[in-house]
Amino acid sequence: GASAQELGMTEALHGPRMRLLDLAFPGRAGRFELRRDAFRQGGRPHQLLVLSDLTRPLREEERQAWQRLIRVLSHEINNSLAPIHSIAGSLGAMLHRDPPPEDLQADLHHGLEIIATRSEGLKRFLEAYAKLAKLPAPRPQTVDVGAWIHRVAKLETRLSVAVENGPNLSIQADGDQLDQLLINLVRNATDAAMDTSGGVFIRWSVAPQHLEVRVEDEGLGLPISSNLFVPFFTTKPTGSGIGLVLCRQIAEAHGGNLVMENRTEGGARAILRLPIQA
Ligand code: ADP
Numbered sequence: 243g244a245s246a247q248e249l250g251m252t253e254a255l256h257g258p259r260m261r262l263l264d265l266a267f268p269g270r271a272g273r274f275e276l277r278r279d280a281f282r283q284g285g286r287p288h289q290l291l292v293l294s295d296l297t298r299p300l301r302e303e304e305r306q307a308w309q310r311l312i313r314v315l316s317h318e319i320n321n322s323l324a325p326i327h328s329i330a331g332s333l334g335a336m337l338h339r340d341p342p343p344e345d346l347q348a349d350l351h352h353g354l355e356i357i358a359t360r361s362e363g364l365k366r367f368l369e370a371y372a373k374l375a376k377l378p379a380p381r382p383q384t385v386d387v388g389a390w391i392h393r394v395a396k397l398e399t400r401l402s403v404a405v406e407n408g409p410n411l412s413i414q415a416d417g418d419q420l421d422q423l424l425i426n427l428v429r430n431a432t433d434a435a436m437d438t439s440g441g442v443f444i445r446w447s448v449a450p451q452h453l454e455v456r457v458e459d460e461g462l463g464l465p466i467s468s469n470l471f472v473p474f475f476t477t478k479p480t481g482s483g484i485g486l487v488l489c490r491q492i493a494e495a496h497g498g499n500l501v502m503e504n505r506t507e508g509g510a511r512a513i514l515r516l517p518i519q520a
Contacts, residue, residue, distance in 0.1 A: 262296070272297035314474040314483065322364040329353045367474075370482045374473055377488070380416035380495050387411050387453060391444055394424040400432050401442060408446035413453055413518045415496055420516075423492045423500075426485040427457040427512045433478065434461025434510060452498070453516045460509040470502055489514075 260277050277292045333353045336343055343349065388410060395403040431442040440460025447454050469475035471490055476483035486502070489512075493500040498516035505511050 270295070273300060310469055310472045310475070314469070314472060318367055318474055319364065322360045322367075326357050326360050329356055367482070370484050371473070374484050374488060374491070377419075377491050377495065380419055380492075382414040383417055384412045385415050385417050385420060387413060387446060387455075390417070390420060391424065391446060391455065394421060394428060395444055397425060398428050398432050398442070400436060403428060403432070403442045403444060406443065406445040409448050411448060411453070411518070413516060415516060416492075419492045419495070423489045423514070424455070424457070426489050427514070430485060431457050431459035431461070431510070431512070434463075435459040437461050438509075440509060448518070451517060451519075453518055455514040455516070457512040457514070458505060458509060459511075460507075463504045463508060464502055464510050 259279070260275065263274050263276055265271070265274050273296045275294045275296050277294075279290045279292075281288050281290060330353075333350060336346060336349060388407060392405055395405050428442065428444070434440075435442050438461055442460075443456075443458045445456050445458075464470065465477050467475070471486050472483075473487045474483040486500075490500045493514055493516065496516055498514065500512065500514050503511050503513070
């Protein structure tokens with residue numbers, strides 16, 4: 243029943259048709275979506291304002307993200323823990339057998355080896371997680387975009403990455419983090435391109451405030467999944483599933499962003515946008 247004026251939204255009548263607002267009402271603060279529409283009634287122009295509470299849908303998304311993360315984590319941890327548990331059990335049973343089995347030594351050796359490899363895998367997995375959680379703040383320096391892209395492209399040895407030169411420019415960014423980001427994108431593109439014996443291409447362009455880098459491949463395209471950027475989501479037998487998350491974190495820490503999409507011609511495309519000034 244409150245008027246637009248009471249809500250402090252007089253300017254909402256003239257703003258964009260849809261926008262997100264953080265508002266505080268007595269008893270309820272949160273994010274709201276404001277939609278505006280014009281209509282005429284009895285020949286007179288009216289404005290319709292619809293205010294919807296977005297807090298719940300946002301929490302729902304957060305809950306789903308947690309669920310996806312937990313699903314991937316459980317899967318990964320179980321893959322290591324289940325064999326460790328079962329082998330420890332059977333080794334224990336062997337030790338208690340009387341008389342001891344003939345090849346006890348060999349079985350013990352083999353079993354312990356599996357336990358060691360599995361726990362090593364779990365350790366690597368946790369290290370990868372720590373790397374994700376502890377990304378340091380970027381330390382901006384001057385990065386020559388062409389030099390950066392050509393250098394990373396040459397690091398890929400499985401195929402020859404084609405670089406199409408864009409404008410000459412430098413940006414303010416953390417060079418080490420940018421290397422890590424582009425190496426990951428090129429590695430993913432190459433993984434995909436190897437499946438089809440296709441190619442990998444990098445090009446860059448400049449919008450007024452942003453640098454845009456595109457890494458394209460002729461692979462089979464992205465898996466149908468909303469989990470691409472969920473930590474530990476991977477479709478590769480020896481994948482870590484942290485590459486894209488790390489890439490996006492680095493891009494966002496620089497005030498930029500990263501999206502993945504399918505190309506209409508087939509294959510996938512990573513679009514990285516970075517501000518030119520830090
Ligand atoms: P990883 O490479 O270790 O699997 P990432 O986080 O880098 O981890 O990628 C997650 C998943 O996203 C990959 O397993 C793959 O399924 C998909 N993906 C990423 N890049 C591409 C690409 N260029 N083409 C097809 N699928 C991709």
